Amino acid sequence: MLRAAARALTVSSLNPKVLALADRHLGGLVARRAQSMQEELQTNPAAYPFNEIIYCNHSNPQSQGQQPNKFFREVLALCDYPHLLDRSETSFMFSSDAIARAREILGLIPGKTTGGYSHCQGIEGLRDAIATGIASRDGLPSYSDDIFLTDGAAAPVHMMMHLLIRGNKDGILCPIPSHSLYTDSMILRGATLVPYYLEESRGWRVNISNLKKQLDCARSKGIAVRGLVVVNPGNPTGQVLVEENQCEIVELCKNEGLVLLADEVYQENIYTDQKKFNSFKKVARSIGYGEGDISLVSFHSVSNGYYGECGRRGGYMELTGFSSEVRKEVYKVASLSSCSNISGQILMSLVMNPPKVGDESYPSYRAERDSILTSLSCCAEAMVSTFSSLKGMTCSKAEGGISVFPSVCLPPRAIEAAVAMNTEPDVFYALRLLESTGIVVVPGSVFGQVPGTWHFRCTIVPHEEKTQLIISRFKAFHEAFMEEFHS
Amino acid sequence: MLRAAARALTVSSLNPKVLALADRHLGGLVARRAQSMQEELQTNPAAYPFNEIIYCNHSNPQSQGQQPNKFFREVLALCDYPHLLDRSETSFMFSSDAIARAREILGLIPGKTTGGYSHCQGIEGLRDAIATGIASRDGLPSYSDDIFLTDGAAAPVHMMMHLLIRGNKDGILCPIPSHSLYTDSMILRGATLVPYYLEESRGWRVNISNLKKQLDCARSKGIAVRGLVVVNPGNPTGQVLVEENQCEIVELCKNEGLVLLADEVYQENIYTDQKKFNSFKKVARSIGYGEGDISLVSFHSVSNGYYGECGRRGGYMELTGFSSEVRKEVYKVASLSSCSNISGQILMSLVMNPPKVGDESYPSYRAERDSILTSLSCCAEAMVSTFSSLKGMTCSKAEGGISVFPSVCLPPRAIEAAVAMNTEPDVFYALRLLESTGIVVVPGSVFGQVPGTWHFRCTIVPHEEKTQLIISRFKAFHEAFMEEFHS
Structure with missing residues (x-):
């Protein structure tokens, strides 16, 4: 028999929607360069004028040394290996409320083990706990069925x-700049992205008349606009929307029949006393819109907050204003992956229902939380203040979220140099920063930005020493860069 | 402002591919009836001539009382809460090899915690361990990059x-009967299902000439057939393919340029000394086909095997014969969900690299494994022997997998009764079984079957007492049923 050398599969025969996903999923130019520099530094520590790569390009705090919350992990360990609950030593090694919580959680699970498939929506008792947490956050009822x-x-x-x-x-209305989850998910399903620019000059507020204009424009082209994505607190932009702006968004969705997809994953990352997080559900109810008025999805996860449990893959969505018929269809889609991992389900319930005053773990829980949030807050303030003070740079307040998103007014000669290298100017800036300082940021073009403006996303880090290092290196780099390309 | 009472979202406006998913995702008629009977029994234990519902409709052993493997759970708990590794009590409470393994695994993870995002493909060191396990299983090299x-x-x-x-x-060639994962995934992406019937009379073997006929027929209709799904050991059919049949499948895929999608999740569930599990990769290499000849994906998970860790959501796919360009596109798709849960990643590495002779946990690991596999094997044999002995029923050997799939020759009067109730005859049989015995099985129509034949899937359970109960109740029911509908 002849052996055909041809492989069964070529790139050109793949789903074009997959091919259309940006190459940044392969790391992007800046991240790839950082990776190779890191490898170089390992074999030759003197290769660069710095001894480490500082990753401000993503938020993955535990991989960078942040310790997980003790109470959360005690409960997870006890649930994973319940045999510990029968040992007398356990009472000396674990806090009493973690032991009680683990017993309570195991009691909610058929078979009392984390090894069984759960209901497709997740373990009912854990959903009850989460609904209770949401209800207490909003001062409004929440239901485990949602x-x-x-x-x-x-x-x-x-x-x-x-x-x-x-x-x-x-189509789906989606903010620009925004992280790639929404745009990628649309690309993969062949949807039309209907972008709306956030208003940088007003602290990345949502400009409703612009939003309405984009909606009408898409409709005039025959696009059925199904929903609107809003990210609050913002990513990469770090704003916390004011209630008045949220009301406008809710009213627009209600009047135009759009499903409101509210990314609220940074709800615990608030760095200012002037603002507080309001869920879109609370805002909708406050202006009198009930279940029948607006279809609303709120997304949350265990990857953010002060605890940053990214690798545990826990999360939830709360659906309100969905008919039981539509909800059945959501259930069908959810059932395609059987259920989410039980350990992540448990962790999500702990996040929404943490230790309370009087519990043994409360003081340590509170101390861990406050210490990290305070560090993040200090870092955010220091970064904003530094970036705002640099020549040609402006930076909106980081009221929440996990990053700042400064705008750099690049000198024409820098833009020319970038063009000559066949690189986007913001990528050029980020690469120069990396080569000079070891700091990795994400160029604004990854998130989208008003044409002709240039930004970068820099992650807020919970380490004061590192913050100081980032700031001083950044300052020196930027001044030298602006000097070099001064015309 | 006017308050429109209309909701934003109606079922008719949803993605028709979601609507096309069968309602069995909402539980199916039989499962829903079982659920309501269970609730009835709780309030009125005398409601039926039995006191419990026996779930033979799915495999979820830990939710039905099977204990998780001790070594696996020790390692997970230590990795979840590494603080335990610093306590002197730990050496009395955990086995020494679990402690060593947890230290080793944490050493592989940046930040030494399970809370960080990993590489999109998973933690490299864990992939190394899995590749080692695959290599040892097949006697062939395996690479973590795959x-x-x-x-x-x-x-x-x-x-x-x-x-x-x-x-x-x-289109994708997909066996009938088969579980719904593949067909649903195709429906959701709008693919054309190209079915091929497994040959029941030859122990659910793949009939290559029939397969080729279906392929040619699809092509003649203008369908580009991209791949072939094969499930070995079979689900729901429980066959273990002979190597000769596997060779034919590999050759067909190679000659026709089809990606071979090999579902090998039941590779550890083998109940006969006459057969052993051969991976498709091993078979392909044994007939001289290398990387350049065939694109092959092998799927495995922690949900099956004797350990049945369904709720932990661990799994892997091994890709061979994919060009680096195509693999980049796979990587893009994988990156859309950041990474899989780290706890599941760890568990998958333990499954592929369990305790070895000489390790402290080896005797207990071995005893747990053998005890469960022996019970499953006994149950499989008892079920096959009973079902084969019943009037009008035939049942192929359960060589592997987790279920048997007997064929019932339903009497014409039973079929008439089903039609009169507007029910599929196999659903009618399963409902009658449930009402009489409390046993829940899945009607064959859910998996697909040759028109005019009727089957049911009955899960193999690892409890000897329960097996006896199922068998005796089933026998009594079936005899009465056949008597009742005797013409």
Whole structure:
């Protein structure tokens, strides 16, 4: 028999929607360069004028030394190996409320083990705990039937896109700049992205008249706009929306029949006393809109907050204003992956129902939380103040979220140099920063930005020493860069 | 302002591909009836001539009382709460090899915690361990770069479908009967299902000439057939393919340029000394086909095997014969959900690299494994022997997998009664079984079957007492049923 040398599969025969996903999923130019520099530094520590790469390009705190919350991990360990609950030593090694919580959680699970498939929406008792947490946050009822426990926040976003998108004549309003989850999920399903720019000069507020204009424009082109994505607190932009702006968004969705997809994963990351997080559900109810008025999905996950449990892949979405018929279809999509991981489900319930005053773990829980949030807050303030003070740079307040997103007015000669290298100017700036300082940031073009403006996303880090190092290196680099390309 | 009472979202406006998913995702008629009977029994234990519902409709052993493997759970608990590794009590409470393994695993993870995002393919050191396990299973090299760690086995199946399916002119060859994962994934992406019937009279073997006929027929209709799904050991059919049959499948895929999607999740569930599990990769290499000849994906998960860790959502796919360009596109799709849960990744590495002779945990690991596999094997044999002995019933050997799939020759009067109730005859049989005995099985129509034949899937359970109970009740029911509908 002849042996054909040809492989079965070529790139050109793959789903073009997958091919259309940006190459940044392969790391992007800046991240790839950082990776190779890191390897170089390992074999030759003197290769660069710095001894480490500082990753401000993503938020993955535990991989960078942040310790997980003790109470959360005690409960997870006890639930994973319940045999510990029968040992007398356990009472000396674990806090009493962690032991009580683990017993309570195991009591909620058929078979009392984390090894069984759960209900597709997640373990009912854990959803009850989460609904209680949401109710206490909002001062409004929340129901376990409305909650779908998920592997992080990406999974439920993909589920909702699956449900809403029929083809390329369906569109979703999506903020620019925004992180890639929403745009990628749309690309993969062939949806039309209907972008709306956040208003940088007003602290990345949502400009409703611009939003309405984009909606009308898409509709005039025959696009059925199914929903609107809003990210609050913002990513990468770090704003916390004011209630008045949230009301406008809710009213628009209600009047235009749009599903409001509210990314609320940074709800615990607030760095200013002037603002507080309001869920879109609370805002909708406050202006009198009930279940029958607006379809609203709120996404949350265990990857953010002060605890940063990214690798545990816990998350939920709360659906309100969905008819039971539509909800059945959501359930079908959720059931395609059986259920989310039980350990992540448990962790999500702990996040929404942490130790209370009087519990043995409360003081340590509170201390860990406050210490990290205070560090993040200090870092955010220091970064904003530094970036705002640099020549040609402006930086909106980091009221929440996990990053700042300064704008750099690049000198024409820098832009020319970038063009000559066949690079986007913001990528050029980020690469020069990396080569000079070891600091990795993400160029604004990855998130989208008003044409002709240039930004970068820099992650807020919970280490004061590192913050100081980043700031001083950044300052020196930027001044030298502006000097070099001064015309 | 006027308050429109209309909701934003109606079922008719949803993605028709979601609507096309069968309602069995909402539980199916039999499962829903079982659920309501269970609730009835709780309030009125005398409601039926039995006191419990026996779930033979799915495999979820830990939710039915099976204990998780001790070594696996020790390692997970230590990795969740590494603080335990610093306590002197730990050496009395955990086995020494679990402690050593946890230290080793934490050493592989940046930040030494399970709370960080990993590489999109999974933690490299864990992939190394899995590749070592695969290499030792097959006696062939395996590479960590070929492994993608995933949340169970459903996630990578959906990934591959995303990659391969461009639209409704693309098709995938899929066995009938088969569980719904593959067909649902195709429906959701609008692919054309190209079915091939397994040959029941020859122990559910793959009939290659029939397969080739289906392929040619699909092609003659303009369908681009992209791949072939094969499930070995079979689900729901329980066969273990002979090597000769596997060779034929590999050759067909190679000659026809089909990606071979090999569901090998039941590789450890083998109940006969006459057969052993051969991976498709091993078979392909044994007939001289290398990387350049055939694109092959092997799926595995922690949900099956004797350990049945369904709720932990661990899994992997091994890709061989994929060019680096195609693999980049797989990587893009994988990156859309950041990474799979780290706890599931760890568990998958333990499954593929369990305690060895000489390790402290080896005797207990071995005893747990053998005890469960022996019970499953006894149950499989008892079920097959009973079902084969019943009037009008035939049942192929359960060589592997987790279920038997007997054929019932229903009397014409039973079929008439079903038709009169507007029910599929196999659903009618399963409902009558449930009402009489409390035993829940899945009607064959859920998996697909040759028209005019009727089957049910009955899960093999690892409890000897329960097996006896199931068998005696089933026998009494079936005899009465056949008597009742005797013409």
